[in-house]
Structures are given as C-alpha cells and as structure tokens.
Amino acid sequence: MDNNKNIVVGFSVGDLNGVGLEIILSIFEDKRMLDFCTPVIFGSQKSLNFVKKHFKFSMHFFYAKEFDQISEQKINVITSYKDDFEINFGEENNRIGEVAIESFTAATKALKDGHIDVLVTAPINKYNIQSDAFKFPGHTNYLNEQLEGRALMFMVNDGLRVGLLTDHVPVKEVSSHITSELIQNKIKTVYESLQADFQISKPKIAVLGINPHNGDNGVIGKEDDEVLRPALEKIKKEGKLVFGPYAADSFFGSDNYKNFDAIIASYHDQGLIPFKTLSFGEGVNYTAGLNKIRTSPDHGTAYDIAGKGLANANSMKKAIFEGIKIFNNRKEYQELTADPLKTGKKKI
Template sequence: MSAKHHKVRVGISIGDFNGIGPEIIMKSLKDKAITDFFTPIIFGSGKLFSYQKNFFKLQHLNFNYIQNVREAAHGKINMLNLSKDNSNVEFGVPTEESTRFAISSLEAATEALLNREIDVLVTAPINKDEMLKYGFQHAGHTGYFEEKAGRKGVMFLITNDLKVAVSTHHIPLKDVAENISKEKIVKQVQQLNKTLIEDFCIEKPKIAVLGLNPHAGDGGVIGKEEIEIIQPAIEELFNRGTLAFGPYPADSFFQPEKYRKFDAVLAMYHDQGLAPFKTIAYEEGVNYTAGLPIIRTSPDHGVAYDIAGKNLADEQSFSEAIFAAIDIYRNRMEYIELQKGKLRPRVLNAKDNIDEDLPEEVN
C-alpha cells in the first residue's frame, strides 16, 4: 500500500496526567470524524481517561480498549490499558504516581514505535525534573529518543512558515560556547538539510545560521566564535553544496521579511531559538526530533500546572503535532518510494549558478 493510502497509526503518550496532557489529547480527538484521517492509539489508562473525560464534559468520546497494540482498530480511538487501577488525580501538582505513569506511557509508546507497531509518536508534556527523581535519565524527550534511536538528532521547532533548530539543548548558558564546534555545526546543518528534503519536500533548502554572540561578534570585538567556528562551518557546508548562510545577529534576525527568506534556522542555544519561535508561533508550534529514523513530535509547551483542571488548555499545538507527524511520515515514505532505483542526485558546488534561488541579502 502506498503512503498516500496508508492510514497512519499515531501513538500518543500522555505525559503528566496532573498537567494538561489528557485534556489536550481528548480535545484534539473530540471531532467524531477525526479517525477518518488516522488511527490514534493512546498509551494510558481507561479509568484515568474516563474520569478526566467526565470532568471536562467530553462524554461523547468513546474509547476502544485494547491490551496489545496489534488489536488497535481503524475508525476508533484506541486506548492501550497500561493500568486497570484507579488513578489519584491532583490537578496542578506533580506526584510520584503521575510521574511514574508518564514514564511508563512514554516507554511503552517508544517500544511500540521502535517495533514499528505504530508509525509515529506524539508525546504530551512531561515534567523533566520530577521524572529525573524516579529514574528517567534524560533532561528531555530529545536525549531520550537519541539514545533509543542510537544516533544524534536535532531539536527542531516547526510551523509552516518558521522552522528553528538549536545546536545545544538543555545545558547551562555558561557552557554553550564550549559545546559548539565547526564539526558539530556542519553535521547539524547537514541533518537539517536532509530532513527538509526528505520530510518536508523542499528541493534545495536554504538554511540560516545564527551567531553566538551579540551582533554576531561584531567582527571579533564581542567574541571570536563566529570567526573561528561558525563562519568556517558555513563555508565548508556551502562548498559541499549545502545552501547555508550566516552567521546572522540573532537580535534582528526574527523579523518576518528576514526569516521567511529561509527554509530553516539553526540557533546556537535553546533560548536564542525557542524564545522568538514561541513568541511568533506559540499556539501552532510543534517540536520535532529531526534526524532520527523514527518520527516523534510534541506540542511546543509544557505541563501547564497553573491551568490544569480548569478546562482552559488550548489543544491547537497538540493537534498540529499530530498532523505534522502524519505529514512527515507520508513525505518520508513517498521520498523513499521515489528514490528506489534512481541515481543519486548531483551535489551542488560553489560554482553552480544558484543566485536566482538565494535570499536577496546574500546575493
């Protein structure tokens, strides 16, 4: 069956059930026609979701309870029962029970993803600090999935108009400079380039690279990283045929007339990329772990304990995460089908005439 006609099996981990995870999951699935587009499989608990379904007055939702992923039925909202016990819900407060269940849900869903029992995984928000207390050994989803996939990925925040990756993830700001290198930036931009081609159907991606220091170092006055690390990486990438440009000053880059000239942006550290991204695209933003053989997305917000249980959570980002995962899966499968039996594409070099495709400011 072709990717176009395959009904994608979307696994869903529930995150911390004392946050807004179950609420945004159910709100995303409340349309009766939603299962015409994909097959949802929630790695949760029937009793837990029945309680929250009634609490949020979503009684029209019906679950198909299964004990094995292979029992999932198309046309239904499938609930894989990880526990038959009652759950003690305390909205707005992380507890040992809610944290351990978040870990169990994530681990079960990931196992199904690695075993290809589901096609994609959408993860609801977790409390990273609490999970570390109970044996989870990663500072977030990205490192966890890198370990499971056996390779490094890239944290990639995406919308239709703006796509931002970060070179360093959850590390102290004082450690950022020593955690960037020419080799690392080259590899990350190459991963982004491959992702944009295979997962987003962009034939010749143009990727902007931000500087580390204010004003991109001001020619070395405010730091040497741009001269010694970032610019050499960009030159090597361009000479290899990857359309990478920069380094650009981060303080002025995220203006619509600038960032829209590029297909993606690589920021040097977490807040440099995510602060403007969440300001511009908070409600529709999706977190995608790019560069891995598996497909995982999530909303670009956290557990939101402050509004948990108040029926105020907006499900748009979670819905966007579901459909982004489906689109990426279909794009990737179609790319694989198209490449079967084809010759490898010609690699561009710096002498090729590509001026007509470049942003005006780099011509």
C-alpha cells in the same frame, strides 16, 4: 503497517496533572479525526475515564491487549502503567512523573518496533520525571538514544522552521558544546530533513551567531570567527545554500527569517523565544534526524489552567497533522530516491 489502513498515531499521556490528556481527548471528541488517523493512547482505564468524566466528554475507548487488535475508527488504548495514583490537576507529583515516563517509554518501544507510525508526546514536567531509571532532560535525548540517527529539536509552524545547535544545555556551557563537527552534523540533519520531510529540494538555511553581534570581530567573543565561520565555509563548499552567521538580535525583527527554509540557532532561548513569540499555540516541536517520527505541542504542562477547560488544543492538533504529513512526505521521498535495481525487477 498495511498501506490501506490509516496512519497509526501513538500518544504518550504526559503529566496527568497538566493539560496533555485533556487536549488529546478534546481533539478526538470530534469523531471526524478518526478519518485522518488511528489513535493509540498509552494510558490506563482509570486515568482516561477520570479525564473523560471531568470534562464531560462522550467518546468511547477500545482497550487493546495486543497491537494486532488495534482498530480503525476507534480510540485505542494500550495499558502502560498501574492505576495506583490520583490525578490532582495543577499539582506537581513524583508518581505522576513516573507515570508520564512509563507511558512515554512504552510508546517509544511501540514506535521503534513498528506498531505505531508516528509518536505524539504530551507535555511532561522535566523535574518530576527524573529517577534512577530515567536520567534524561527531556523526550528528545531519550529518543536519540533509543532510535537510529541523530536527534535535533526542530520547531516548525508552516514556513517557519527553527533548529538548534544545542538544546537543553546551561547557557554557561553553550560555547563549549559548539564544535565544528557539531555544526556540520546539525546542518546536515536539518538539510536532509528539509528534503525528505518537507519536500524542499534545494533548502536555504540561515545560521545565527553564537555571541552578540557575531562577536564584533573578537571583542565580545571569538567563537563565531574561530569555530562557526570556518565550519560554515566547509559546508558551503559542498554546494549547500547555507548563510550566516547572522546577528540574532535583529534577524527576526527585520523579517529576514522569511527568506529561508530554516534557521539554526546556537542555543535554546536564542531560537525558541522568537519562535514562540511568532507561533505560540500554533507551533510543533518535531524531532528531526531520526528514523522514526515524533512530534509534540509547543507548550508545557500548563498547571495553572489544568482541569479548568481552558487549554487550547491547536498546537496538539497541529502536532498530529504535522506528524502525518511528515510520515507521508518521507515515505514518498524514500520511494523517489530508492535504487530501482534494488526495489524492483525490470519487466521484459
């Protein structure tokens, strides 16, 4: 991308029967947003015009046939699926699920090929997206396959950042997934992301226990003593400021989380329940650990309020700005840590 141009932010439309496209368009109804980024929506003329008309938005769309036609100060659209369906707010529909994935995979390819700088994904329904062509529990797993690096779900809201050892895994399988190698890899990903993406030179990371009360010396489970603690000791010997395991039940209520740059939870609900309690509507789901940047709002399709004009766009707006900020931070970090012998010639 040309350094003199706005950061190009791509949007997958998500479940069109939910609130995703509504909140995207509501944000860009404010023309000042075009000063911060150049949006590219992976959608279609019919669906965008339907949502625009329904909510009485006044913006205009620019339909680009090729990526080199993308224009600043315009809401660009790349056609990514056929208009062979009807939008019925609040309803679950398999064709709408297919459309959500067609938009998402097209946007991911554009991200991978460098046509967009940041990808922001609108919420999907994890049930109706399943097909023979797409067998992933969500965005993160697909991105992990398509992009370079190891994906990690990282929920962020200002100074609160929560990462997960396991994400969309049934509770009964959590302990079998947590190995010493997994723990070390996830903490390495969080540590490097805090440095490169959030400009924290010496991160402090807290790790929550796997079992209640960290297993109570084996009474409630042995995984904390036999797997988690030894793995953390290895990481500490590398010089990283990693602390724990902490009992999860009191960690957030005691405000201990405020003493750390990131918290790593063992499984989905252990991390996301406190995060969303503290940040719901303001948080951002960031996929750390990959060579490209993807963010999303911290909520789902919200079928119950879809089409009613009640959706709050704050989390989506924060996802946009968080993606832009991370893009700039990462670019600066890469410049600061680049080998000068490889990046430039010494002047005489």
